[in-house]
Amino acid sequence: MNQKHLETLNSIISKRPATAPDSEIDQAILQAAKQHAAQRRNSVFSTSVNFVGHAGAALIVTTVFFTALAKIILPAPSNIAHGLDGITNSNKLSAATQAYSPDQVLLELSLPSVTDIIRSTEFMREDQRSAATMELISALADINNLLDQGELDLARTRYLELRERCYVCQLPNSLEAFALSRYKPPKSS
């Protein structure tokens, strides 16, 4: 048996694999995977609910205590509107982020297109615009490929590289924020 035989054998076995699993088995395996994933999500959720329950009770007690203390010690707040704005903004943010985990954001949401980014960016010179366009086309193709393969960390690294190289694009500081920048939460009735 010489090297040629071995190479041939390698090629026969790798190029001509045995029969594939039945499509019924495919379905059964993928279905089981979905069910287990759902169970895991539910169990994480119920754990979180329990934790939030305990933490919430502790928070309420603490808040009541400090509010009472503040009323005694501090004068009344002069700018209530500013405080309300802050609450509204944080609520908006939590509505968007509660819907998806960071990994899900990358797996579920599609990224803004090159046209979207170029349209929303102001360029001082035309050569900046064309250089940024080239950079974005290449980087977004890489990032989308990596996301399709499930290589989320590599996609994040590639995004940070793009962000550094294309500073005029003023991209958000993370890939998740970049994906969310196009996300429009459903309007509540």
Add this chain to the structure above:
Amino acid sequence: MRLYASGSTRAFEVLYSRHKQKLHSFIRHQCGDDSLAQELTQDTWMAVIKQAVNYSAKAKFTTWLYRIAYNRLVDHWRKFGPSANVVTEQLQEPFADNEPCSDHIEYHQILEQLEELPREQLTALLLSIAGFSRNDIANITNSKPETVKSRLRYARNQLKAQIEV
């Protein structure tokens, strides 16, 4: 795998489509019949699904996957005795008509000899062909790298000797 463990079904679909064919081939080449291979393949993936939360990224995913598959095969052999290797049956059929006849006969001889190899040597050889390193094979088959090295050497020498006769 970590993504799937955290609840992403899509991550599992990617993993499954990437590895299902090769894993099934690995099992099929060491199983007596196709339905048994299907069953063991399904068992392997079900174990992957159930053990996903315990998966640690210390070893490569493929090493972990094939180790589970190999353990399923060993369990089966222990329970029902060794099944015939079916390398020839599986690989002989798809030969294309346009391949030279002499090559066909030569390859057929090699494949027949593969079937005659002791089980551990065949497993090591199939894993080596699938691209695993000596250390990976040792990890999958729960043996020492030196043992794997000698199994591979014996397997190749035996094939070489048979073909030169």
